[in-house]
Amino acid sequence: xxxxxxxxxxxxxxxxxxxxxxxxxxxxxxxxxxxxxxxxxxxxxxxxxxxxxxxxxxxxxxxxxxxxxxxxxxxxxxxxxxxxxxxxxxxxxxxxxxxxxxxxxxxxxxxxxxxxxxxxxxxxxxxxxxxxxxxxxxxxxxxxxxxxxxxxxxxxxxxxxxxxxxxxxxxxxxxxxxxxxxxxxxxxxxxxxxxxxxxxxx
Numbered sequence: 148x149x150x151x152x153x154x155x156x157x158x159x160x161x162x163x164x165x166x167x168x169x170x171x172x173x174x175x176x177x178x179x180x181x182x183x184x185x186x187x188x189x190x191x192x193x194x195x196x197x198x199x200x201x202x203x204x205x206x207x208x209x210x211x212x213x214x215x216x217x218x219x220x221x222x223x224x225x226x227x228x229x230x231x232x233x234x235x236x237x238x239x240x241x242x243x244x245x246x247x248x249x250x251x252x253x254x255x256x257x258x259x260x261x262x263x264x265x266x267x268x269x270x271x272x273x274x275x276x277x278x279x280x281x282x283x284x285x286x287x288x289x290x291x292x293x294x295x296x297x298x299x300x301x302x303x304x305x306x307x308x309x310x311x312x313x314x315x316x317x318x319x320x321x322x323x324x325x326x327x328x329x330x331x332x333x334x335x336x337x338x339x340x341x342x343x344x345x346x347x348x349x
Contacts, residue, residue: 248315250301
């Protein structure tokens with residue numbers, strides 16, 4: 148296949164994807180629809196690169212992106228998506244520890260609180276309870292409940308999570324489950340407040 152033919156095929160495929168996506172999301176896009184559209188778009192680009200002579204070996208990064216989208220669909224986020232981007236400074240140890248512990252609060256709610264078994268609801272609860280100034284410190288101006296979900300996901304089924312962060316995550320789960328009293332939401336709220344003071348004492 149020539150470059151011109153491959154490009155034409157890619158363009159036609161992406162146009163069909165856009166049409167189908169627009170039809171499917173007429174009443175608003177759901178998370179899974181957005182991820183599916185992203186996955187299919189990346190897949191189209193991978194096929195394009197594989198069809199062009201001399202470019203097949205360049206699609207490894209795109210395949211990793213496809214694998215990441217698939218992992219997110221299953222409820223986990225690869226740790227490499229959560230690390231600082233190349234050329235940018237990483238987060239401080241204090242921020243990393245508090246993120247991990249907030250992820251544990253979310254995991255705790257999903258385990259024991261019937262109203263928060265759902266991943267999104269648990270993450271939203273934690274995010275709403277974090278003071279706004281702490282939200283910015285931990286996740287930046289564009290942080291959302293998805294930030295909390297990502298912090299929790301880093302420790303679900305992960306084998307490469309930093310030992311000290313994993314220890315803090317597990318310790319927080321233990322404190323919430325065994326050493327604090329009250330309803331799950333009360334325990335979570337109290338822990339969220341205590342963790343916030345580690346970032347902003349006032």
